[in-house]
Every structure is written in structure tokens, then in C-alpha cells.
Amino acid sequence: MPSLRCLRLMLPPLLVACSASNDTSSSVSDASTGGTIVISSPAEPDNLMPPVTTALSGRQVEDLIYEHLANIGASQNTVGDKDFTPSLARSWSWAPDSLSISFRLDSAARWHDGKPVRARDVQFSVALYLNPASGSATTTLLSNIDSASVRDSLTAVVWFKARRPEQFFDIAYQVYILPSHLLVSTDPSKLAASPLAMAPIGSGPFRFVRWDAKQTIELAADSTGGRRRAQLDRVVYTMAPDPNTAFTRVAAGEADVFEAVRPDKLAEVSANPQLRLYLLPSLDYSYLGFNLVDSKTNRPHRIFGDVRVRRALTMATDRRSIVANIYDSLAIVSRGPFTAAQASSDPTLLPVAYSVDSANAILDAAGWVRGVDSLRSRNGVPFAFSIAVPTTSVARMRAVVLLQEQFRRIGANATIDQSDMGGFFQRLKSRNFDAIMGAFHADPSPGSVRDAWSSASAAKDGNNFGAYRSPAFDAQVDSGTAALAPDVMRKHFAAAWRIIANDAPSIWLAEPRQAVVINSRFVTTGMRPDAWWAALAQWRVPADKRITRDAPVVAGSAR
Amino acid sequence: MTAFLASGGDWQSVLRRLRVDQRSTFAAGALISIAALVLFGPLLTAYKPFEQLDIANLVNARPSSQHLLGTDAFSRDVLSRVLSGGRISLVVALSAVFIETAIGVTWGMIAGLAASRIDAFMMRCVDAAMSVPRVLLLLAILATAPQLPVWLLVVLLGATGWFGTARLVRSEVRALRNTDFVLAARALGAESSRLAIRHVLPHVVGPVLVASTLAVGQVIVLEAGLSWLGIGVRPPQPSWGNIIRDGTEFLATAPWVSIAPGAFLVIVVLAVSALGDGLRDALAPRHLPR
């Protein structure tokens, strides 16, 4: 192995030549399929039980093992069904009143234990997701789904409470179909503790092989059913908690994919001919959220209760430079609580212009006057606040230090209140903070904005931590979400974005792009903003580019 | 042995011996220069340690005539930060190590000289304290007192770092208990406290100094680790530990950020160790076999 590494370092062309000669022998038996993809992952999944998985790293593995009824398209269009492609369901039809959809399952679909996939599995899965006892974070997103029923063994009918533009998206995107015969006796409140959570059995293109804690998850192409087999033989996740280590594995050729390349590694990536960088829009944005309400007195916050102050701080923030500093070219300035990948995005909305002078003028007018130490105060209240930030996020820690310095220049004294995720979460839930350095991962649905900014989410359990309340904003978002025509939808959301930008409950900072580096021997396809791995089953390694680890696994070495 | 006892406890002669020792003089000189640098240096530097000069264009700049040690990821002058950060790092490290050594030596001496029952009790306390992860202790403290002043940080570091020293001292003292000079002193009616200070303490100085001098470096680095939990020095205030930690992220592309404070750290540890060695030799001249 080390000798091979040296060879690759010094003479890359030679290696291609010799692996190609290796390959001719095996290509006789198996010309098109084959190959191993090693994905270097900085995070380990919390579990592999879809309804209760919270980590995105878990979702990624589940997408390869389990299936949805239909898959969302690269357009990320969540309205209706026209941009969806068949998956576990070969076809579907709407009831005349649109309150139910019947899905015709692929008769060749098999669970990885050999049992066929049947309509009762759909019925079971929907019931499980809807059961509050399951503790699924998805349950609240499925409020429009009533139930699912079995018409015949291969036809499942999903029933809705009301006609909504995203009702197809709700059932197709949010719900994975799970094996009822293996879960029927599991206590719904202890899903994460079931054996299946550690060794899943799905119906997707790859079957689970092993999970070696904090080291490896291995999947293999499944050929149980009569459906199209994945091109690749194996998918192997190798975990390394340190992002530097995780990246180095790919740079050194030990692994093939790393999905969170940092800007300071870009030069290295472009200098290495074996690596190819893919930039995808993401569904994440980061923001500095103000707490508008004092959690102790329940009255407007002493500083951020005033919209003028919030606007001034927004103007005082040089977002272009901050984004360039943290992300280089790997992010764009965020303009509101949406991302460019979502259909509700409004490219005409301009971010608030950076102007320290205007910010100072507004603060002067609002009664915040500079003292001897050039810090501002009003009626004896110092212009001082703390920003809570989780230390686990490198990007957010950087953002806070940059913001602190920019706020200092307009006479604000921001202190940084750092803690680990547990401590940070406690602050959010108890609403006990002045400002937070937050990050939000949206799902493709434009309606997901309600989760963080609607008046309803300002309640105790919601994710509207700063308690921004605007009936006008809520109304536009509701209308936009209910609109069936895309242009009507966009019009309402555009209005909503202008309302919230004007109220400035937050400084929207950055919209990072996903920077995925992939070994150039792979022919990739079908990367989506929400999942670069969406079509991994169709990725392949051309026969002439295969290396040692792409050789077929010797029979008996894996189950 | 008798040579030491004859001169034993004569602190003036210890100091004299220390002064003629070249190595100690050199080390003391180095420490004093660093102390002077961090004390007065920040007054002379052209930039403030938290000043972000140009976050778009002056990031991780190489060392140059403008910025002798380059700039960091926030376009701040590394030299200004290292000098300013040295104040807090040195104060925290030296005082925390002083506290942990003082507690450790006292605890270990008492346990070592006391009756075996008390000794067992004291040492099992140390066992228990050592087993509770420091992180946990600090997290719990954080829950009750989120904003920790620096002096409390020092106390905390000192109070959670003395267990090893106590064990070392205690095992040395136990070994010394029945040596003829201690027995002789005891027979002559020496009080236990006098016995401890006059006859036993000089003999445990060796291992203690070795442990303490290495602890100086460890505490400086540990402080940076604590800020992970929200304890410790908060940004933008620099400390050697957090400059090194932040610089480690850019180790491959901007090594100067972490190497500069690292070099200071290493010099301090080397100087403190050399001083410790000198002190040990000066305390016990019998160590020098001619």
C-alpha cells in the first residue's frame, strides 16, 4: 500500500496505465458496473432510522439505503408533481378532488432481506411518521396528511386533509418507506434504540453492510430485486472528526469525496489533477439574529426592541468583506431568510447597502450618543450586548469576531458568549440572549421559512428564537405557500422578503455554497442542491480509470 | 547529605549559588526579557491587537517589514497579538502553576508524614478528584457562573491541577520517612512542621520542579482549550493559547500565525525549566558529582 502511494505521488500516468492493464482481465466478466467510492465524512450519523435521524450525515446514508415514493427534481420545485421522478412508486394518480393520491409500487422492489415491498409498508410508514410518540421532527411538517391506506398489495393511497400546492412534496420528499415486517413490534417511542437503527434494511440501491463506530460505514450495491443495479459496487464512509484530516484523506487519494471544502484548501484542490471541485447551491444561510423581546420582563429588548437600531447595525455590517473573509468565493451575501436554490428566491431584492455614516446618523438620531470611550449609551443604558455562538462552528465563530470589530467602529460593545452546542441550545430554547449567531438549514419548500420567522414559531417550542412577529409577513408567506401558480407564489414571497428586510430582525450574512471535491476518476451525475449524492447509484468509474480498490470484492469477504 | 544539612536551609547561599550558575542567569534573563516585551511591547506596536486592518485583502499575509510576524485570518497584526496575549498567558500560567504546586506539595507532605490512616484517606481523595473529568467540572461551573473573571480561571486551573504533584510528593516523602536523618531529627525532638520544612521539603523539590516547569506550558495551552467551553479568554482578547489554536487551522497555508506564539511558549518553558534545574542544584549541591 505505501509503495503504491509513492507511485501515485510521483508518476500518476504510470498508475493509470497499470491499473488499466489490471482491469482488462476483470472487464471480461463485468464491463460496466464496478468501483468503490470512499466518502470522507467529518460527522458520524446519530442513527440510521429515518424518522428520528437529525444529522444530515445520517440522512445522506439513508438516501442510499431507503427510498421515497418519488424523488424531487434538480429544480427543487416543490409545487405539484411535475418535477418529481418515480422511485419506489412507478406511477401515481390523483383523486378528482385532489384529496388523495394513489401510488402504484414497483412490483420488483424488494427489501434487502428478500421480502417484497408492499402497500402495507407505505401505510405503516405514514402512520409511524404521523404518530407523535415517534418523536419524529418530520411529524409537524406532515400536518396536512391524514393517513395512508392499502388498495391492493401494490397500491397505496395517501389521504390529505386539504388541497395544498405542496401535498405531493410532503409525502414524497419527507417520508421514507420503511419495512413494516421488521418494525411492527418496535415501540414507536424508542425507534432510535431499535436494532434497525444501527443496521438498516431498506429497498434502495445500496444495502447496509457494516457500521464500525467512529470509523466506517460500508454499503454495497444491492441486487436482490429485479431492478436496475447501481453502477458502483461499494460506498464506504470513513469518519474523521477533524475537517483537516477528512480533507487530507481525499487529497492523499485515500478517499474520493469530501463535501465541505474550506476556502483555504481551494488552491490545493485546483493544483491536484486528481481532484475536481463541484460548486452547488445549498439550502443553508447564516445570520445574526436579534432578540426583540427581553426574556425576563417580556417587554421589548432594551437595545434591539428598536427597529432603528437593528437597521443601523445592518448598515454598519460590511457583509461583502465578511463573506469574502470567511468563505472566499464559496458563499454569497445573504439577502433574507431564503436561499437561491429555493423557488421562493427573489433575485431582484438588493441587500441593505453598507454605510457606516448612515448607521452612525441613525444611532445619533435614536438617542444613542457617544461617550468618552467612544462607546454609545442612551439614558445611562450602555450600547453593549452579547452575541451567543456555538464553538463547534468554525465559520460562525469567525463571523462573530468580524462583526464584533465592525460594531465597535460604530460605538457598540459586543461581547462574545461562546459555548458548546449543548450550552448554545439551552440559550436559544430559554430565549436568554441578546443576539445569536445562527445558521438555518432549510428544506426545498419555500414554506420552511415559517419554521424560523413566523409569529407562530415565536412560541416556546418554535425556532423563531428572537420572537419576530409580523402579521403582514405571516400573511404574505401563507398566501405564497398556498399559491398554485408559480408567479403568484413568487409575488407573495417577494413582498414578504421586503417586509422582513425592512423590519431587520436579523442581519442575514452568508449563503454558503456547497463545495464538494470528488476524485476525477468518477463520472458523476444528478447532483441536487439538497443532496449531491442523490444519483450516486448512477455514478460510475470508466474501466480505464479504475484503481486497486475499484476491483470487485472477492466473494465471501462481504456478506 | 550531611553537606546539605550543614548548609541546609541557608537561603542566601542558595541564591548565591543560583547567581553564579550561568544557565540560571541566562534563563532568568530570557524570562525577564519576555516579561518586559509583553509588558511594554504592546505600547510600542503600531497596531492594536484586535484591530482588523483589511478583512478582504490582508488576510494571512506573510511576515513583512510592515507586519514582522505577518497577519492572521482576521487581518490582525500577529506581533501585536503575541505581545498582548503574552500578558494574560504568562500571568495565568505562572499563577496557576504556583497555586497547583503549593496545594500539591502541602497536601503530599501532610499525607506523606501523617499516620497511614490519614494518608490513605487523603490519597483516596486525590484518586477521586483525578477521576472526575476536568471538562465536566468546568461545564458544571459554567452552568452556574457563565461569565468567569480571569482570576477565577487561574484559581480553577490551579485547583484542578495539583493531584499529580500531590502524589509525587507523597511518594517521595513516604520514601524519606525512615531514612536515618529524618529519624535522627525526630529522635532529637524536632516538631513535625519544622521537620517537614527543614528536612523533607528540600528532598522533594526535584520531582516537583520537574513537574511544575512542564506544567507552565501545559496550562498556557489548556487555557485555549477551555475557551472551547466558553470559559477562558474571550475573543478578541488574544492569548498565546488561542492564537496557536486559531493558527493551527491554517497550518499548511499560514504557518507563521501559530509558530510565532508557539516559539514564545517554548522559550518560556525552556527558561522556566532551566531555572528549575538551577534552583534544584543550588538547593542541593551534593547533586554535583565531581
Add this chain to the structure above:
Amino acid sequence: MRALSQRLWQSVVVLAIVATATFVLIRLAPGDPFSAALENSRITEAVRAQWRAAYGLDGSIGTQYVRWIGSLLRGDLGWSTSTNQPVTSAIAHALPHSIWLMGTALSIAFALGMSLGAWQAARHNRGVDRGVGFVTLLGGALPDFWLALVILLSGAYWLRLFPVGGASDPLLPTNASALIVLRDRLMHLVLPVTTLVILITAPVARQQRAALLDRLGAEWVRTATAKGVSAGKVFRRHAWRTALGPIITLGGLALPALVGGAVFVEHVFAWPGMGQLAAGAVASRDYHLVVGCAMVGALLVVIGSALADVVTQYLDPRTVTDASTPAAA
């Protein structure tokens, strides 16, 4: 024998205290076991309460403690909420990796440190003594996270001699021969062990040197020399033997490092050991796993300290007389 049973009894008390203290402390820390994953999770307080009940984490600290003691008496350390398995199996998976890494590193570091220290002591204050002292001290003064990354990048990336972290090759066929598996394991071991050895050798070498110098000046060593025993023999027979005291104490102190001593090194080298497990448990507020890890640590502390005491007594003739005549105290 009585001393042994007494020591055993004391150790049990220490374990109980540690378990109780960590049990309480981790519950004082902000956050709870079902919140750490995502800040925007849509999991409501009601669901979290339901989970707390399902995993036996509801009720007051007192009730939880009683419940936990109950299951402990049945040999059950509880359920690990972050790794979705019993605490015992999480520890059983990580502990061998830790012992493999730290055991190797400690053995090498102590062997190397003791030889270097002795070699230095024999050449006291000469150039080589100063030189070696400088180098070991330099190693001991480096920040662990910094050194680990430097060694990882140079050994695994710039030179490409060794794999980039991990404990084994994930692609190694399960039917590979024992020899190949061993070779693979050793290749993965080299870089993290090198890092740890550089960090640990310094205190060992310095203690060894200081202790030897101390003993070489002692009266009875000089008596032996006067009697005509050769210098080498004095060194080996007398000074070396008695100078082991501080080193053994240090060894006892190092034993618990098997558990939490290498958090940063394990992190950088993606080593699936106890350090990562314990750090992850604290970060995700996995209450039972934290207590479990602390108990393993405490077990090693009491074993380490008991072993150190026993070996010191056995080696040092002075403490032997002490032990045989406890009335002297």
C-alpha cells in the same frame, strides 16, 4: 492481605464517589441529551419529555440516581443516547482501541524516557545532557493539537508514508490474513504513537534524570563507591533501583491517561478510542455514557495508584521497612 482488602474497599468508595459526582455534574451542565444535534430541530419539548421518560432520564436527580443504582447492581450501566447502544458496548468497542494506542505510546515513552534520563544523568551537565534535555523539553512543551496535525500532514500527506488517520484500513477485506491485518494496524499506529511519545517522553526523562542525580549524591551510594564497587554497578544496582520511585508514581499517574489522555490526538488522527467517546459523550450530554467513561477512568486511577504504591514498596528497601513496622507511624 488485610492491607489489600482494605485497599480494595477504599477503591470501591472512590469509584462510588466519582460515579455520583459525575452523575450530578453532567446534569448541571447546560443542555440535555436530546437537544444537542441540531439547533433548528423541530422536536418539541413534549417529545423531549417523552424521550426522557422512555430512556429513564425523567424525574428528579434523586429518582434518576436511585433508578441508575438499581440497574448498576444488575450490571447495567444504562443506555447511551448518543450512540444508540448500551453504555457497556460503547465502551467495549472503544477501550481496546485506546489500550492499543496509549499502551504502545506509554510503553515506548517510558522505555525511551527512562533510558534517556539515565543516559543524561550519567553525563550530567555535559553537552549531550543539555542537548537531550533541550530536545525532550521542546517536545513536551509543544501544544498537542498542533503537533498532531504537523505529524499527520508530514507523515501522511507530504511524505505519504502512512495512512491519514484511523485505526485500520476500511477497505481491508474481512478475509485478509492475520499478518496483513497486523501490518495494517501497525501502519495506522505509527503517526499517533509518534505524536504521543514526543509529548510523554519529556516528563519521564526529566523525572528519571532528576531522581538519579538525587540518588547518586546520597550517602549510601557514596559508601558503596568507597567500598570499591564500580561506578557502573553503583549506577545499576543502587541508584537506578531507588530512583524508580517518582517514575513509578508517574507511571501510575499515566495509567488513567489510557482513557481520556489523548482526546486531541484521537480527534486529529480519527482514532475511535475512549478519548473521542468521552469527549463526544460530554458534548452530546449523553448522561449515562459520561458516567460510564468516568467510572472506567476512576477504575484505572485506583488501579494505577495501588500498583504504584505496591511497586514502590517492593523496590525501595526503605519503604519496605516502613511497611513491616507500621508502628513507626
